[in-house]
Amino acid sequence: MRIKRSIGGAVMALTALLATAQGEPLKIAYSDWPGWVAWEIGIQKGWFKEAGVEVEFAWMDYVESMDAYVAGKVDAVTMTNGDALVTGGTGKPSVGIIINDFSNGNDMIVGAPGIESFKDLKGKKVGVEEGFVCHLLLLKGLEVNGMKPEDITVVNTPTNETPQVLEAKAVDAIGAWQPNSGQALKAVPGAKPLFTSADAPGIIYDLLYVSGESLEKNKEEWGKVVGVWYKIVDFIKDEENLDEALEILSARVSLKPEEYEPFFKGTYILSLDEALEKWKEADGLGSVYGSSKLVDDFNVKFEVYDKSLDVTKYLDPSFTKAYAESKK
Template identity: 45%
Template sequence: MIRTATLSMGVMLSMFLTACDNTAKVPEAQPKAEQSASTSTDTISIGYSDWPGFVAWQVAIEKGWLKEAGLNVDFKWFDYSSSLNAFSANQLDAVLVTNGDNLITSTGGTKGIMIMATDYSAGNDVIIAKDGINSLADLKGKSVATEKGLVDHLLLSTALTDAKIPSADIKLVNSVTNELPQVFASPDISAIAVWQPVANQALKAVAGSKIIYSSKDKPGLIYDTLSVNMTHLSAHKEEWKKVIQVWDKTVKFINDPATHEEAVQIMAKRVGVDPAQYEQFVGGTHLLDLAANKTVFTKGTGFDSIYGSTYHVNKFNVENGIYTAEVDADGLINPALIESLK
């Protein structure tokens, strides 16, 4: 159940920028009796939601690694868009969010500073085509459906640009993501851009259909990040360093063949999915440990750098009317904590 009912790249503006929903159900913090005496008395609240790179935190929660690090962290579970609403309304100290959506929340006044990346999409976002269409070039003159302004519109736009296919050479059909399997079954639609698990539903709905492009073909296009309220970050840098170290431990546990199965079971249980099915979604998510983050947070213009990826999304957001002028992307990326850790 990946990004189900989420709005991942932009047109949720009306939902969380101009009319922030403050009614999101927020779980209560743990009773003080359950908190380790050695943990900080200041509770850090982090919003997380249904994406493997976010659900991975469940491993750290259940293993007790945050408390072991002397941290008192309250992870609050949301639908993705509701987590952004809560962060925008200053109900959270941090939120797990795509780098593109972090740009959008910043235009609403809440400055979220990206201090680390949990992962990048590595196959969970796809372009699916009907039988007879075998490449992006075959899409010329065809109708392609996706939800405009969202993450897979970004994927489609980037793929077409790389293939030197003008966007005007296809007919873009705007469709709600969760309805794309039905839309794809229409004889008028030749391809769709969509994320998992809706992608699997579409593949089953149309015989002979196949994936012709995915986020695996463009590593670093879609980063998922830990974004912290600027004021909270300034006052609690040491605690956030410890959070990053716990994340590094978590990624190593998930990637270790000896403990991978246990980790997937923990993650799958959190979202109510069979572990065997969830394994596919974990495989489509490239988790980033501390060493990988040091590379990603090195300034550059390519997608191997979160800077280059964010510059790219920034331009996409302006070109598609999500906001009117480019955001100061550098001001929302803070590599200092990553750089200070060994």
């Protein structure tokens, strides 16, 4: 049932419309990942209008959202830091202005029954989509466990088909992210996670990426979007709001709150202070720059694109830093 807006709400809506009267609303494509579904809180609560910025969110499948961005149908898209390099190296560059989260267990290498540890994969087949983030996670698992890529056989498998190939016993393990990893664990009794993104925090960062053209034209408006994001983060981080947050997030993906909660917990949404730390330029997974350099090396090695990219051109911490300064 539609709730009647108050006079104050109408005034806020009018303010937002006037603020963007000179141009089109900002268009953001977002998809089914907890750190991105979180935008729904700001949408449902009217916080964008309250901030004086008009934003249109387009809900899409992940790959479709990137295609829409490359085609110029939206101004911004939610992507992993690795996939942002792929879209830039093969199509349209973008600039990350918000680090929403890092994967904290939702991306997994799942072993079939009888595979008790990662090292048991030696000489086995692993179904994973080559060139995607779970392939990178698999390589990291090999490194951590003192193994080499030659110790396993990679079977190139679309991520959404990995639960079926594990159930069919066509492979001994799969690499997938939620909800596919969870589906595999449900479909195959005795299957277990062998290595997850929680074992390599920072290997997969999730960001909001904006086109350079839109950033140049709408810098003030994107700054307001950053402010709304951290209002969402503050809401989520308050334990008193957890039930309401899960209600909003789960409704977006047609699940019950209790079904959605494990997905939410497998995603580490960054506070403002934590994000500022990740924005510092450094090597290693503790920095979005170091993580992106690792992915860039991976993309070149597996011929996703031809030569290394300058990852610094794909990242802009200035919006987060400016917001932090405004809060002092």
